[in-house]
Amino acid sequence: MKNGKATIHDIAEKLQVTASTVSRALNNNPRISDATKKKVLKAAKELNYQPNNIASALRSGKSRLIGVVVPTANRNFFSSVIRGIEEIANSFNYKVVISQSYDDYEKEMQTIEALLNVQVDGVIASIGKTTENVDHFKKILKKGIPLVLFDRVTNELDVSQVVIDDYFGAFQATEHLIKEGCKRIVHFTSSQNINIYKERKRGYEDALLKHGIAVDPELIRFSKLQLEDGRATMQEVIDEKTSFDAVFSASDYSIMGAMQVLKENGYKLPQDVKLVGFGDEPFTSFTEPTLTTVNQKSIPMGNITAETFFEILNQKDQTNIISKKTILKPELIIRNSSLNQENI
Structure with missing residues (x-):
């Protein structure tokens, strides 16, 4: 065996058949008898044969692999989207190759190059x-x-x-805080080059304006929205003696950091400050108080994204693909962190 790896030629030699017979048997060709298929599969297992997917892709033009690129896979949102994608991909007998960019431009470029090199049939x-x-x-x-x-x-x-209506989710979240009596709402956001943060900020601002509250740039804080960013930003707001009665964050992680710092500084939640996050991460239902947040419909998003991908893949004329945008409605999950005491 070349380099210690079994090939179809090794299987053919073991069974005294042609390599083409082995190839057809492995691909379940109807021209090959069931008895021969069983012998080939048994020999392949005994020799620990692993198919060369790249070579197969070059021959057939299909690798039956989809490259899925996410910023990080250890977030409930992205892992749930991946699950939704895999549910549909598996039904089409496709597998997904998951890569993480870690929000790094260079890594993202390298990831795309690697996926193209392994002959994926498409990228999500x-x-x-x-x-x-x-x-x-x-x-x-x-x-x-x-x-x-x-x-x-x-x-x-x-x-x-395939996106959620980030504007609507942020508008709902901010309006909820306003209806609970809040007027000085800090907003944690991130790079406005990213559509989701731009839309969430716009929803926050429009909800304020609808209720006659001026948008105060001092209350809009930019960061990477990680837990440590939420801690640092919240401490800055407190140290600057900025007047505020609520925080709406475009991320559950940074609102968690804000919650920690507020408690450390003696604030009572939700009496002194009300909190709303975005993402409905699992930990939001276990904090004290439990966190109000926006559910992003992650599994349906994964399902619809994969369905959209296969609609494109199965079109005969790949030169005339009509792009479409699917917008899902998010859901505000109201918990104790944003409610007046009488409503808890």
């Missing part, structure tokens, strides 16, 4: 926070490979997108 991606140049995604399209974006998308690419 959520763009990283630091990505401003999308030429690496344009390279996918130039190769005639389907590309579908979800959650973090860009209008620079004429491709199908």
